[in-house]
Amino acid sequence: MRYSKLFGKTNKNAPHEADSTNARFLIQGGFINQLAAGIFTYLPLGLRVLRKVQKIVRDEMDAVGGQEILMPALIPKQLFETTQRWDSIDVLFKLEGAGGKEFALGATHEEVVTPLAQACVKSYKDLPVMVYQIQDKFRNEARAKSGLLRGREFSMKDLYSFHTSQEDLEAYYDKVLEAYLKIFQRCGLDAIVAEASGGVFSKYSHEFQVATPNGEDIIYLCEDCRYAQNREIAIMKEGDVCPKCQKGSIKEVKAIEVGNIFKLSTRFSDPFDFTVTGEDGLQKPVIMGCYGIGPSRVAGSIVEVHHDERGIIWPKSVAPFDVHLVSLGARDEHVAARILDATQSLYEDFERSGIEVLWDDRDASPGEKFADADLIGIPLRLVISEKTLSADSVEWKERNRPDAHLVPLVDVKKEAKLF
Amino acid sequence: MRYSKLFGKTNKNAPHEADSTNARFLIQGGFINQLAAGIFTYLPLGLRVLRKVQKIVRDEMDAVGGQEILMPALIPKQLFETTQRWDSIDVLFKLEGAGGKEFALGATHEEVVTPLAQACVKSYKDLPVMVYQIQDKFRNEARAKSGLLRGREFSMKDLYSFHTSQEDLEAYYDKVLEAYLKIFQRCGLDAIVAEASGGVFSKYSHEFQVATPNGEDIIYLCEDCRYAQNREIAIMKEGDVCPKCQKGSIKEVKAIEVGNIFKLSTRFSDPFDFTVTGEDGLQKPVIMGCYGIGPSRVAGSIVEVHHDERGIIWPKSVAPFDVHLVSLGARDEHVAARILDATQSLYEDFERSGIEVLWDDRDASPGEKFADADLIGIPLRLVISEKTLSADSVEWKERNRPDAHLVPLVDVKKEAKLF
Numbered sequence: 152m153r154y155s156k157l158f159g160k161t162n163k164n165a166p167h168e169a170d171s172t173n174a175r176f177l178i179q180g181g182f183i184n185q186l187a188a189g190i191f192t193y194l195p196l197g198l199r200v201l202r203k204v205q206k207i208v209r210d211e212m213d214a215v216g217g218q219e220i221l222m223p224a225l226i227p228k229q230l231f232e233t234t235q236r237w238d239s240i241d242v243l244f245k246l247e248g249a250g251g252k253e254f255a256l257g258a259t260h261e262e263v264v265t266p267l268a269q270a271c272v273k274s275y276k277d278l279p280v281m282v283y284q285i286q287d288k289f290r291n292e293a294r295a296k297s298g299l300l301r302g303r304e305f306s307m308k309d310l311y312s313f314h315t316s317q318e319d320l321e322a323y324y325d326k327v328l329e330a331y332l333k334i335f336q337r338c339g340l341d342a343i344v345a346e347a348s349g350g351v352f353s354k355y356s357h358e359f360q361v362a363t364p365n366g367e368d369i370i371y372l373c374e375d376c377r378y379a380q381n382r383e384i385a386i387m388k389e390g391d392v393c394p395k396c397q398k399g400s401i402k403e404v405k406a407i408e409v410g411n412i413f414k415l416s417t418r419f420s421d422p423f424d425f426t427v428t429g430e431d432g433l434q435k436p437v438i439m440g441c442y443g444i445g446p447s448r449v450a451g452s453i454v455e456v457h458h459d460e461r462g463i464i465w466p467k468s469v470a471p472f473d474v475h476l477v478s479l480g481a482r483d484e485h486v487a488a489r490i491l492d493a494t495q496s497l498y499e500d501f502e503r504s505g506i507e508v509l510w511d512d513r514d515a516s517p518g519e520k521f522a523d524a525d526l527i528g529i530p531l532r533l534v535i536s537e538k539t540l541s542a543d544s545v546e547w548k549e550r551n552r553p554d555a556h557l558v559p560l561v562d563v564k565k566e567a568k569l570f
Numbered sequence: 571m572r573y574s575k576l577f578g579k580t581n582k583n584a585p586h587e588a589d590s591t592n593a594r595f596l597i598q599g600g601f602i603n604q605l606a607a608g609i610f611t612y613l614p615l616g617l618r619v620l621r622k623v624q625k626i627v628r629d630e631m632d633a634v635g636g637q638e639i640l641m642p643a644l645i646p647k648q649l650f651e652t653t654q655r656w657d658s659i660d661v662l663f664k665l666e667g668a669g670g671k672e673f674a675l676g677a678t679h680e681e682v683v684t685p686l687a688q689a690c691v692k693s694y695k696d697l698p699v700m701v702y703q704i705q706d707k708f709r710n711e712a713r714a715k716s717g718l719l720r721g722r723e724f725s726m727k728d729l730y731s732f733h734t735s736q737e738d739l740e741a742y743y744d745k746v747l748e749a750y751l752k753i754f755q756r757c758g759l760d761a762i763v764a765e766a767s768g769g770v771f772s773k774y775s776h777e778f779q780v781a782t783p784n785g786e787d788i789i790y791l792c793e794d795c796r797y798a799q800n801r802e803i804a805i806m807k808e809g810d811v812c813p814k815c816q817k818g819s820i821k822e823v824k825a826i827e828v829g830n831i832f833k834l835s836t837r838f839s840d841p842f843d844f845t846v847t848g849e850d851g852l853q854k855p856v857i858m859g860c861y862g863i864g865p866s867r868v869a870g871s872i873v874e875v876h877h878d879e880r881g882i883i884w885p886k887s888v889a890p891f892d893v894h895l896v897s898l899g900a901r902d903e904h905v906a907a908r909i910l911d912a913t914q915s916l917y918e919d920f921e922r923s924g925i926e927v928l929w930d931d932r933d934a935s936p937g938e939k940f941a942d943a944d945l946i947g948i949p950l951r952l953v954i955s956e957k958t959l960s961a962d963s964v965e966w967k968e969r970n971r972p973d974a975h976l977v978p979l980v981d982v983k984k985e986a987k988l989f
Contacts, residue, residue, distance in 0.1 A: 246665035
């Protein structure tokens with residue numbers, strides 16, 4: 152992509168609506184545009200990041216046997232009445248359609264997926280089965296804030312699992328826990344597994360928390376064995392000896408919740424009378440689990456963790472492009488033309504090799520181009536200038552390292568596959 | 571994918587809610603599940619089809635320079651007030667959020683994309699620019715019906731283009747028209763370009779219509795040169811001589827509208843005061859075009875066109891899988907085991923080669939398996955039975971051809987790349 156053609160450029164000034172690091176850099180860098188509090192448009196750069204996070208999530212959900220489906224956002228009121236949640240979920244957006252039919256916008260999909268599974272699953276032989284979707288969710292937050300961290304409309308992956316026994320659920324739950332850790336690791340996030348409230352049917356649920364000074368949650372964390380609990384249920388406090396490993400010291404940590412997993416047991420199968428025929432021919436209750444990750448919140452969290460004062464430092468796995476190619480101008484127009492030619496040739500080589508490249512082809516100063524490259528945060532910056540060209544080289548600078556060095560052009564082309 | 575594990579199987583009986591061929595076969599075949607009138611869940615089979623249609627649309631939008639973005643579904647009321655459409659779009663779902671803030675659910679996105687482009691585009695040098703999204707739209711239809719043809723929540727691709735002159739818009743409009751024809755052709759649809767009402771700023775818009783007995787629209791079509799007009803604006807009638815080629819005869823045809831393109835001129839840039847600095851330094855109005863295709867409606871239309879009395883006949887480009895592999899049972903358990911082994915081996919070969927294969931591995935009768943294969947409509951069915959195995963062969967049957975023949979197993983493996 153040529154930067155001169157890209158829809159959504161960087162802004163010189165930090166946006167006034169930015170109340171957090173991720174909002175500031177994502178809006179200023181041209182990744183997202185705020186339409187209203189907690190409601191954003193993804194511009195091309197931001198959508199590329201979101202899709203990469205979603206792809207990682209999809210890979211790992213497929214790997215644990217999840218089958219992808221897509222449920223609607225419009226959910227008839229009667230389904231929430233069945234589970235008695237129409238009035239108890241305080242963030243439901245409610246609306247009325249033609250003929251006075253009432254709907255909620257999906258804030259969560261247990262009310263859709265449970266009767267759906269009921270229609271598809273009849274016998275214990277059909278279980279376990281796991282389905283997930285990646286879809287936009289809606290929550291009527293009184294205080295939407297912190298950019299992509301707490302939105303009114305946001306991307307969500309929700310997986311639901313259906314089992315014949317509590318043991319089968321437990322085994323699958325542990326598998327998803329590992330899959331989640333893999334997802335966060337692939338996204339460059341060091342997630343802490345924290346115990347949280349389990350509701351009626353289980354002692355604990357588990358949250359995946361990323362430590363950052365801007366986190367809304369407080370967790371208590373053992374510095375040694377990484378045992379952690381959300382403050383809401385914690386029986387430990389800062390300075391305690393870890394109740395688990397009996398060794399480490401407990402620390403209070405601010406964190407962002409990027410995922411959670413929950414044993415639902417029969418909380419939703421009961422109100423829908425969702426049972427299956429067991430091996431003995433009798434009807435058995437279906438045991439459920441649910442597992443959420445918000446890809447847009449993950450993207451925001453990555454920025455909260457990976458940035459410096461100049462801008463974002465994307466992990467390669469979710470960067471909008473692999474390479475930020477920068478061509479500089481020259482006083483002599485023949486030299487300027489040679490720089491453009493060399494850059495064009497490298498750009499085409501990259502595109503042919505499937506390397507995702509953003510080429511800053513603007514007629515702008517080196518200072519402006521470098522500042523924008525730092526703000527956008529693509530992992531590798533390659534600069535072609537009069538100086539580098541006279542050495543048949545490009546300047547190679549990694550976003551997360553202070554030093555730059557010259558690399559022969561021919562090597563860059565050869566090593567293209569290494570990016 | 572093993573059919574025994576697939577979430578969402580075929581149903582023996584046609585669904586009572588099916589008021590059209592596409593609803594009947596898609597629900598009965600386990601592609602979609604109806605949650606409420608015009609509101610569907612895509613099951614794994616249906617989602618695979620939808621994603622393939624979306625991928626074709628995305629390819630062709632990228633090819634005409636479209637940049638993909640993603641706008642929110644929640645749109646603040648004030649934007650529709652600016653364009654005076656809050657009360658005039660009769661299918662807007664309206665809702666109220668925290669603090670009494672009013673929103674519409676996006677039925678169309680001119681009100682979002684125009685101020686967005688205004689924020690991103692300042693000078694004539696930034697134009698033309700084209701952005702699109704593939705996103706779910708919401709329309710509060712009084713009579714949602716005909717399966718995926720008229721939904722309350724449905725997949726939509728909307729492209730918007732911004733130009734400095736009417737001539738530039740016209741040239742791009744023609745380019746998109748060609749891209750649309752390519753999209754429909756790739757989806758196996760023979761789309762007719764019909765003139766339709768152009769609104770205030772242009773004489774005509776253009777609709778892409780697919781002739782089918784179940785179509786809601788009526789068009790008048792020249793059988794010779796394929797010139798066509800929507801009945802709403804038609805100046806011709808059945809039996810007339812074509813006013814364009816002066817040769818063909820005009821026929822009245824029922825059709826489904828699968829796309830439309832529209833020259834908006836300054837209809838939306840005016841109310842937002844969206845102008846750019848021209849070459850002469852003066853502010854110039856921005857000229858817009860918009861271009862819609864509904865991928866879910868396209869999927870439904872494909873079924874309306876490509877089916878027989880037994881089920882769907884998917885074009886290969888949008889089929890949920892390339893191959894429907896069917897293993898049959900045998901009385902002798904050693905033979906049955908050999909059939910399973912041979913099928914398993916072929917299944918794994920296909921998966922390794924990237925061929926998408928659905929394996930009907932159930933313990934069911936040949937009749938049941940063949941009926942399901944016909945209903946689901948995957949282009950190629952390969953059967954392994956005692957008879958075929960004794961000839962080291964598989965039975966090769968294409969969904970759109972009546973005859974089946976034996977092909978040596980070794981050839982099927984070798985020709986895997988041909989599928």
